[in-house]
Structures are given as C-alpha cells and as structure tokens.
Amino acid sequence: MTLRIPQAAPQVRIARFRTSIDAAIQRTVDSPAYILGPEVEAFETGFAAYLGVDHCIGVNSGTDALQIACQALGLPRGGEIITVSMTASATGSAIVAAGCNPRFVDVSPDTWDIDFDQLAAAINPRTVAIMPVHLHGRPVDMPRLMAIADRYGLAVIEDCAQAHGATVQGRRAGTFGHVAAFSFYPTKNLGGIGDGGAVVTGDAQLARRARAFRSYGWMEDRGRSELAGGNSRLSELQAAILGALLPHLDSGNADRADVDASYRKALESLAVSGRIGLPPHVQGAVHHQFAVLVSNRDATIRRMAEAGIGTAVHYAYPVHRQPAFSAFAGSELPTTDHLADRLLSLPIQPEVAAAHVPEIAAALTRIVSPGA
Numbered sequence: 001m002t003l004r005i006p007q008a009a010p011q012v013r014i015a016r017f018r019t020s021i022d023a024a025i026q027r028t029v030d031s032p033a034y035i036l037g038p039e040v041e042a043f044e045t046g047f048a049a050y051l052g053v054d055h056c057i058g059v060n061s062g063t064d065a066l067q068i069a070c071q072a073l074g075l076p077r078g079g080e081i082i083t084v085s086m087t088a089s090a091t092g093s094a095i096v097a098a099g100c101n102p103r104f105v106d107v108s109p110d111t112w113d114i115d116f117d118q119l120a121a122a123i124n125p126r127t128v129a130i131m132p133v134h135l136h137g138r139p140v141d142m143p144r145l146m147a148i149a150d151r152y153g154l155a156v157i158e159d160c161a162q163a164h165g166a167t168v169q170g171r172r173a174g175t176f177g178h179v180a181a182f183s184f185y186p187t188k189n190l191g192g193i194g195d196g197g198a199v200v201t202g203d204a205q206l207a208r209r210a211r212a213f214r215s216y217g218w219m220e221d222r223g224r225s226e227l228a229g230g231n232s233r234l235s236e237l238q239a240a241i242l243g244a245l246l247p248h249l250d251s252g253n254a255d256r257a258d259v260d261a262s263y264r265k266a267l268e269s270l271a272v273s274g275r276i277g278l279p280p281h282v283q284g285a286v287h288h289q290f291a292v293l294v295s296n297r298d299a300t301i302r303r304m305a306e307a308g309i310g311t312a313v314h315y316a317y318p319v320h321r322q323p324a325f326s327a328f329a330g331s332e333l334p335t336t337d338h339l340a341d342r343l344l345s346l347p348i349q350p351e352v353a354a355a356h357v358p359e360i361a362a363a364l365t366r367i368v369s370p371g372a
C-alpha cells in the first residue's frame with residue numbers, strides 16, 4: 001500500500017539538494033582518485049570541524065565504525081562492554097565482531113536511555129568499556145557518564161548513529177567519549193544515498209589505528225599491514241554527497257525540532273489522559289525519531305496505515321531478546337521490554353511530516369481514543 005504520508009522518505013530530502021549532489025557526483029566521476037581521495041579527505045575535515053573534534057575517519061557504515069572504534073582501542077578479547085539493549089542490533093553486533101561481550105543494562109523510564117544506577121551496578125572486573133547510545137537523537141548525560149568511566153578506568157565509545165549535531169551543555173555528542181561512531185544510512189539526520197559511517201576521536205593514536213583498521217591494516221608504509229585490518233573505506237562518491245549535505249544538517253535538525261514541538265503540543269492532552277506516552281524531552285536533542293508509547297501497537301499501526309500514515313517500530317526486538325545475542329541475555333530488563341512492546345515512531349523527517357502534524361495527531365487521537 002502506498003501511504004500518503006510515509007514514515008520516512010530519504011529521496012525527498014535528497015531531491016531538495018539535487019543540484020549540489022549532482023555536481024558532487026560529476027566531480028567524483030571525473031576525479032583521478034576513486035579510493036580514499038580528495039572527497040573523503042574533505043568530508044572528514046568538514047565533519048570533524050562541525051563536531052569540534054580533531055580526527056574523523058570515514059568508513060563504510062555505522063556498524064563498521066563501532067567495530068573499528070573498539071578495535072582501535074585494542075580492547076581485550078572477551079572483555080565486557082556495557083551498553084543498552086534498547087538500540088539497533090548493530091550496536092551489539094559491532095561489540096561481538098570486535099571480539100568483546102555486550103553486557104546489556106536497562107534504560108531509565110525517565111530518559112529511555114542508559115540507567116546510571118544499573119550502569120554503576122554492572123561494572124565488574126571484566127568490564128573494559130561503556131557504549132552509550134544517543135537513542136532517537138536524545139543525548140545521554142555524557143559528563144555524568146564520563147565521570148563514572150574515569151572512576152573505573154573504562155573506555156567510552158559513543159554510538160552517535162542517531163545523534164548528528166546533538167549537544168550536551170553546548171558540546172556535540174561524539175566529542176565526550178574516547179571515540180565515537182556515526183552512521184550515514186539514508187534515513188539518519190545526515191544520510192547519504194547508500195551506506196557510510198565515521199569514527200571520530202580526539203586521540204591521534206586511536207585515529208591512526210582506526211585509519212589502519214579501515215584499510216588493510218596499513219599505516220604509513222603502504223603495502224605493509226601493521227594490524228589485521230579489513231576494508232571498510234567510505235566511498236568517494238558517498239563522501240562527496242555527504243559533503244554536499246553537511247552544510248544543511250543544522251537547518252534540518254532545526255526543522256526536526258519544530259516538528260517535535262508541534263507534536264508535543266498537538267498530543268499533549270492525549271498524553272495527560274494517559275492514552276499515549278510522549279518521548280522524554282531532552283535539551284540538545286536532534287529528534288532522529290519521534291516515538292510515542294501506545295498500548296495496542298499492532299492495531300494502531302494498521303489503522304494509521306488505513307489513514308494513509310506510515311509509522312515504524314524502533315525497535316520491536318530489544319537486542320538482548322534477539323537469537324544472536326541469547327548468550328548475553330543476562331538479567332531481566334523490564335523498562336526495555338516495556339518500551340519495546342509499545343514504542344511507535346511517527347513521521348518526523350521534515351520533508352514528509354512538517355506539513356501534516358495536525359492530521360497525524362488527529363488520526364492518532366481518533367485511533368487510541370475509547371470507542372474507536
């Protein structure tokens with residue numbers, strides 16, 4: 001069924017910037033260097049400057065960025081990385097791919113993100129790192145998290161796949177941890193027309209290792225592998241396109257903030273009456289998703305679709321409940337389970353949602369109201 005209002009439509013965003021994207025593609029096609037050439041270098045420089053961090057290493061995906069970040073840190077095999085289960089399964093996959101073990105802790109009902117008491121309680125002699133996830137674009141309280149990490153000497157890898165431009169006390173997410181990972185998957189706030197990712201860090205040594213891990217393990221001496229690196233290079237074409245989109249990231253985030261504010265106003269009475277739950281309001285968020293809590297999700301999805309409105313679920317299966325991670329299931333995570341059963345992402349991408357908030361809110365109100 002074609003929906004009148006899709007949950008997301010990256011191609012509509014791309015179409016807005018088509019002239020500069022076409023120029024970027026043309027430039028790359030005519031370029032003398034197709035691999036790790038001027039486009040990747042320029043994008044790395046630009047994105048690092050945008051974030052306010054010294055080093056950016058373009059890689060092939062957000063998942064690879066997380067894995068390479070762990071590898072660059074040289075974390076010991078079997079070491080535990082504490083993270084949340086309320087995230088993309090890629091967060092867990094990257095940890096396992098890097099030879100470590102994810103240790104899932106619950107999220108807080110107030111922030112829907114890592115519960116600091118549970119985090120502190122989970123630290124044990126096998127713990128080597130913490131991987132906070134800025135879910136739906138809401139930044140984790142990084143100063144507080146770094147204080148805990150510092151006390152126990154733990155590495156911190158920020159999963160910034162949903163948090164391009166998010167800030168905590170005026171400082172960008174991705175600049176607090178020892179290293180951070182971004183994804184440029186098409187639906188992300190900074191999304192290309194294919195896969196892409198980046199590792200960012202303020203540590204020159206980590207940057208050097210990350211660069212090696214993305215390309216055969218080579219360092220200064222091309223052709224000599226210092227590390228057992230694979231191939232996870234950001235493509236020139238994708239870097240050129242991302243470079244054309246980067247100048248529009250802040251205005252896109254501002255438009256997302258407007259949609260978020262409109263939803264909150266339009267849905268306030270529904271939330272006050274307890275028929276839906278609104279997402280936590282966090283300063284510095286970049287509104288990657290606008291997910292509400294509904295109790296009868298399957299029926300709500302169906303009836304929203306009947307009204308021509310697309311919705312999505314992020315994420316139906318918390319990571320600790322997925323078959324691949326059964327060995328790491330650990331203890332019960334009641335808040336994560338509660339959210340995973342109820343979260344429903346409404347359209348938030350400005351190009352598809354901005355003009356339709358009243359209509360979307362009205363449809364949701366009708367659908368979740370008694371006697372509907």
Ligand SMILES: *Cc1c(COP(=O)(O)O)cnc(C)c1O
Nearest residue numbers: 061062063088090091161183185
């Ligand atoms: C999208 C995403 C990833 C994975 O990024 P890819 O580019 O799709 O590999 C990892 N973590 C989170 C939280 C994400 O949203």
